Amino acid sequence: MLVLLAAYHYFCQYAGPKFMKKRKPYQLKNTLIVYNIFQIFMSIFIVYSGGVYGWFTRYNFNCQPVDWSENPDPNELRVAELVWWYYFCKLTELLDTVFFVLRKKDNQVTTLHLYHHTIMPIFSWIGLRLAPGGHSTLLGWINSFVHIIMYTYYLVAGLGPQYQKYLWWKKYLTSIQLIQFCIVFWHNFSVLFRDCAYPKTFNVFAIVESVTFIYMFGKFYYYSYVKNKKKTK
Numbered sequence: 001m002l003v004l005l006a007a008y009h010y011f012c013q014y015a016g017p018k019f020m021k022k023r024k025p026y027q028l029k030n031t032l033i034v035y036n037i038f039q040i041f042m043s044i045f046i047v048y049s050g051g052v053y054g055w056f057t058r059y060n061f062n063c064q065p066v067d068w069s070e071n072p073d074p075n076e077l078r079v080a081e082l083v084w085w086y087y088f089c090k091l092t093e094l095l096d097t098v099f100f101v102l103r104k105k106d107n108q109v110t111t112l113h114l115y116h117h118t119i120m121p122i123f124s125w126i127g128l129r130l131a132p133g134g135h136s137t138l139l140g141w142i143n144s145f146v147h148i149i150m151y152t153y154y155l156v157a158g159l160g161p162q163y164q165k166y167l168w169w170k171k172y173l174t175s176i177q178l179i180q181f182c183i184v185f186w187h188n189f190s191v192l193f194r195d196c197a198y199p200k201t202f203n204v205f206a207i208v209e210s211v212t213f214i215y216m217f218g219k220f221y222y223y224s225y226v227k228n229k230k231k232t233k
Contacts (some may be wrong), residue, residue: 001091001125005118007126008094012109016101025104030106031157035095036155042089046144053078054133055141061187063196066134080132086140087124089147093117112216118232123209127202136206138187142180149176174221178214183211 051057053075067076094117100108127136150173156163188206191198 001121004091004094005121008097009114009118012097012114016098017094017106020101026102027034028099028103029140029160031194032099032158033155035099036151036158038150039089039093040155042085042092043144043147043151046086046089046150047141049082050137050141050144053082055138059137061138062192063191064135064137064149065197066131066199076133079137082209083128083132083137083140084143086126087121089144090121090124094121103160110220112220115216119209123205124207131199131202135191135196136188136202139206141183142183146180149173171221171225174217174224178217178221181210181213181217185214 008075055061057074058073067073097109097113097117100113102104122191127140153170153173156166184206188203188210191203192200192207
């Protein structure tokens, strides 16, 4: 994972822009259609399976420990598999930035974008390695639901300018992302004050990341949709 992330940053911040400096942007239309459809279906798979094997059936929103028994519930093993698939998706999502670079969409390669795509694989790997199930999986479950909407937006946007009229809801994507981080914050903050057999360290990690993302996405929303709107007026 660290090698992949190092290569990711090297390409997206140095090698990629240098390679594209004297080249025209690649269109990658068909590639992006296939890629976005893949991400949509993977997100649907994680949301549906996570509900069936966990959050819609057996999991307790107030406190959900990890099943560490030698003979765990088969449903818990399915949840652990989903944690692996979620981690896998965080790695494939690094291609988001690669495509931005190849299409010369340099304005999209922001600090927020790079931070988000770097920290999520790291935290996903930690969760997969040390706590593949339980309370904090709500983060991945909700995040996958948000990604269904987000990659649907990317899919429609990539079909061409004639579809721009269907993308009036762009700014609401950031609102939905902010809502997810608020839910994750409260979900992990509230369990700190309960007797729950789930590692508090993971709750603290989730809280810190939620606050960080609320700040960064909130700042992005303000400068993109509030401040610019005031300037226009």
